[in-house]
Amino acid sequence: MAPEESAEAGSLLPSFERRFLAARTLRSFPWQSLEEKLRDSSGPELLLNILQKTVKHPLCVKHPPSVKYARCFLSELIRKHEAVHTEPLDELYEALAEVLMAEEPTQCHRSYLLPSGDSVTLSESTAIISHGTTGLVTWDAALYLAEWAIENPAAFAHRTVLELGSGAGLTGLAICKTCCPSTYVFSDCHSCVLEQLRGNILLNGLSLEPDTTAPERHPGHNAHDAESPRVTVAQLDWDVVTAPELAAFRPDVIIAADVLYCPETVVSLVRVLQRLSACLKDQQAPDAYIAFTVRSPETCWLFTSELESLLSLVSTAKNDDEHNLL
Numbered sequence: 001m002a003p004e005e006s007a008e009a010g011s012l013l014p015s016f017e018r019r020f021l022a023a024r025t026l027r028s029f030p031w032q033s034l035e036e037k038l039r040d041s042s043g044p045e046l047l048l049n050i051l052q053k054t055v056k057h058p059l060c061v062k063h064p065p066s067v068k069y070a071r072c073f074l075s076e077l078i079r080k081h082e083a084v085h086t087e088p089l090d091e092l093y094e095a096l097a098e099v100l101m102a103e104e105p106t107q108c109h110r111s112y113l114l115p116s117g118d119s120v121t122l123s124e125s126t127a128i129i130s131h132g133t134t135g136l137v138t139w140d141a142a143l144y145l146a147e148w149a150i151e152n153p154a155a156f157a158h159r160t161v162l163e164l165g166s167g168a169g170l171t172g173l174a175i176c177k178t179c180c181p182s183t184y185v186f187s188d189c190h191s192c193v194l195e196q197l198r199g200n201i202l203l204n205g206l207s208l209e210p211d212t213t214a215p216e217r218h219p220g221h222n223a224h225d226a227e228s229p230r231v232t233v234a235q236l237d238w239d240v241v242t243a244p245e246l247a248a249f250r251p252d253v254i255i256a257a258d259v260l261y262c263p264e265t266v267v268s269l270v271r272v273l274q275r276l277s278a279c280l281k282d283q284q285a286p287d288a289y290i291a292f293t294v295r296s297p298e299t300c301w302l303f304t305s306e307l308e309s310l311l312s313l314v315s316t317a318k319n320d321d322e323h324n325l326l
Contacts, residue, residue, distance in 0.1 A: 012037060012046075013053050020054035021111040021119075022143075023069050026076055038084040047081055047089055055095050063109035063121050063203075070099045110138060112170065115150060120173045122200050138168045141258035145291035146174035153179040155253065155287065162251035162286075163187060164236065164272065165259035169200045175255075176206060181229045185249055187236035198233055206231050238268040246272065247279040251286045260292040260303050270306040277310070 015030050037046060054060070055070055064070075074096040081089055104126065111121040122138060149156060149171065156179035163172050166186040176184050186201070188194055201208055209232040234249075254276065260266050269290075277285045294300045 013049055016050050017053040017057065018113055020065075020073060021057065021059060021113065023065050023108075023110045026072060029076075031076070031080060035080055035084065038080065044085075044089050044091075047077065048091060050077065051091060051095060055099075059111045059119065059121060060109075063111060063123070064102075065110065066108040066126050067099060067102045067104040068126075069108070071096070074099060112143075112146070112174070114174065114178055116178060118177055120170060120177065120204055122168045122170060122173075123196060123203060124168050125196075138170045139258040139293070141291040141293050142167060142170045145255065145257040145289065146171045148289075148291070149175045149255075150178050155179075155289070156181045158182050159252035160250060161185065161253045161255060162249050164238070164254065164256040164269065166197055166233075167193060167257075169197050171255065171257050173200065173204050173206070176229050176231065177204070181253075183230045183232075185232050185234055185251070187234040189235060189237040191235075194233060194235055201231060201233070208233065238265075238272045241272065241275075243275045243279040246276050250283065251276070254286050254288040255290070256288075257291045258293060260290070260299060261295065263299060263302055266299060266303045266306060270303070270310055273307075274310050 012030060012033055016034075018024075019029050034046075034050075055074060060070075074092065078089075078092050078096065081092060106126055107123050108126050109121055109123055111119050113119050124138060156175050159181055160183040161172075161175065161181045162185045164187055166172055166188050169186060172184055172186050175181060186197055188197060198208060207228075209230060254273070256269065259269060273288060290303075292300075292303075
């Protein structure tokens with residue numbers, strides 16, 4: 001491959017790598033750019049490099065993606081090759097043959113590359129709805145909130161973070177690995193989600209506390225290594241959790257991603273935020289960052305309306321302009 005071809009390919013490879021590892025939709029891949037470079041290329045090096053950065057990537061070999069996803073990706077890659085070159089590329093067909101012989105398990109993996117060079121790898125359900133919940137897969141709002149957190153680490157550094165509806169754990173794991181929180185509390189209500197969540201935390205090299213005891217009850221809390229946050233997992237049902245139970249977490253920051261999918265969850269979430277702001281009387285109200293996809297304008301309007309009512313109540317109750325829930 002000529003030097004100029006190598007430079008152009010170098011800009012294309014990371015795009016394919018990141019998208020494939022995270023199992024992004026195939027239409028998001030830069031296929032047109034690939035076709036243009038294949039027409040200008042005289043050899044198979046570019047496709048071989050893409051193969052090594054995707055299906056043959058060490059992360060994928062160790063933690064395989066969905067078999068169906070890998071099959072569709074390789075089929076599209078072969079189509080692009082055949083549209084430009086008449087000679088078949090054995091490595092592509094061999095990779096496809098391996099995938100075609102593999103069975104589709106109920107779990108697959110996604111991996112997200114972090115700016116630090118580290119990565120977050122998640123085990124997820126291959127079904128969008130499984131065991132009566134959608135919490136066993138990663139949704140877009142979790143990815144966007146994770147990206148925002150990585151760009152704004154000061155919002156979480158040396159602070160206690162409580163995540164509501166952690167799901168597969170992407171946002172929290174990204175924050176734990178890049179933003180240096182002192183304590184991070186993952187939470188969810190579904191037993192299957194919690195089981196998968198604990199597994200993903202351990203999969204990413206973090207240690208779990210044996211219970212969800214509040215940070216201040218640990219004598220060595222202040223001396224804890226800021227680069228290795230204290231991590232706990234809590235079973236939290238928004239409709240039944242009490243104010244004292246919430247107060248025990250003493251969060252400085254509350255986050256949630258893609259949990260506003262129906263009016264009932266909006267009301268439940270705002271009720272939890274209200275309980276938190278009311279029970280932390282000796283502490284400034286925590287910052288809150290909520291990311292969600294607007295699937296229904298009515299649900300979005302309801303959340304905005306309920307949140308405005310909550311802010312009004314908090315302001316009246318505390319009578320302190322410095323204490324706000326963001």
